[in-house]
Amino acid sequence: MASLKFPYEIKTVTEEEDKVIKKYYKDYVKPFIRVGPSGHISMAGYGDDAAAIYNLEVRPDDVWVTSYSRSGTTWIQELVWLVSNNLDFETARSVSIVKRFAYIEYPTQKPEIREDGHGATFEDFRTLPNVTSPRYVKSHLPLSLLPPKLLDTAKVFYIARDPRDVAVSHFFAHKLFRYFDDNVQFKEFWDLFRKDLILHTPIFPHVKEAWDKRENPNLMFLFYEEMQNDLRAVIDRVCKFLNKEYTDEQKQQLAEYLNFNNMKKKPMIETKQEDKEITFFRKGKSGNWVQYFDEEMTKQAEEFMEKNLKETDMRFPEVGSK
Numbered sequence: 001m002a003s004l005k006f007p008y009e010i011k012t013v014t015e016e017e018d019k020v021i022k023k024y025y026k027d028y029v030k031p032f033i034r035v036g037p038s039g040h041i042s043m044a045g046y047g048d049d050a051a052a053i054y055n056l057e058v059r060p061d062d063v064w065v066t067s068y069s070r071s072g073t074t075w076i077q078e079l080v081w082l083v084s085n086n087l088d089f090e091t092a093r094s095v096s097i098v099k100r101f102a103y104i105e106y107p108t109q110k111p112e113i114r115e116d117g118h119g120a121t122f123e124d125f126r127t128l129p130n131v132t133s134p135r136y137v138k139s140h141l142p143l144s145l146l147p148p149k150l151l152d153t154a155k156v157f158y159i160a161r162d163p164r165d166v167a168v169s170h171f172f173a174h175k176l177f178r179y180f181d182d183n184v185q186f187k188e189f190w191d192l193f194r195k196d197l198i199l200h201t202p203i204f205p206h207v208k209e210a211w212d213k214r215e216n217p218n219l220m221f222l223f224y225e226e227m228q229n230d231l232r233a234v235i236d237r238v239c240k241f242l243n244k245e246y247t248d249e250q251k252q253q254l255a256e257y258l259n260f261n262n263m264k265k266k267p268m269i270e271t272k273q274e275d276k277e278i279t280f281f282r283k284g285k286s287g288n289w290v291q292y293f294d295e296e297m298t299k300q301a302e303e304f305m306e307k308n309l310k311e312t313d314m315r316f317p318e319v320g321s322k
């Protein structure tokens, strides 16, 4: 198959940005890169494989779950996998989700000088062609960086979450994945996040891109907040989208399986951290960001949201409003 040219510009961050980034991301030797018109921030390694990922062959029976990091990806992955696999709770319990889904760009996102990794996947873009169907695929890349035929070929999920909750969750994840030292404060992270200097930023173009495609019959766009408000309704939507039928009782069982406290019992990453927030299944709440923002940051967050919501009809649902 002829390979497509990767259509976006890839450039390194500016010298000034690199200085700030390296102050925090201590292990990174190569400057981060910005990809495409939104300036999506990635580790340098992604640049080498962007075209290979863009050229991946998609199969009609693939199921892809995509999102901005820390938006509830694992939650919807588990839901989607169980609905697709006759509610096989036994396998879901015994085989980690990182073995059931290929995490496409994972190998491009590892620090150059650290080789231990954190075991977030067993398959990735390099091994995907050898994975037997049906394949379950996860990516945190914006849709435009994934194969252009994706939405014409396979079923795709995109989950979005209020950026303020994402920022808090991603802050703790930065410590969990040892990107940042333990002494970095949330205020510092937030400053970098709103200035698009954190990995995967900017968040709004990532989400809006998927929102604009939500009418595509192969895309199911959903919000983390919808899962919080009415998980049972989301289960119904996913079943319909995947053409699967289950009884009410089975769906109820599924909702219980997906309950935060149940999912938290099976750790994604073993951690010896004393800080209880430095864990994969941290709080599992919506609107909890208010506890981490002081007055000044709340004002900045308001401006950040207002500015980015101006030119879209997308709104993050309030939690508690069914």
Ligand code: A3P
Pocket (backbone or CB within 6 Å): 067, 068, 069, 070, 071, 072, 073, 074, 075, 165, 168, 169, 170, 172, 258, 259, 260, 261, 263, 280, 281, 282, 283, 284, 285
């Ligand atoms: P918090 O850090 O706010 O707790 P991702 O899977 O995209 O990395 O997202 C992780 C976030 O989803 C974490 O948010 C995690 O706790 C939350 N999450 C995972 N499973 C969940 C569940 N069953 N119910 C509610 N939230 C869940």
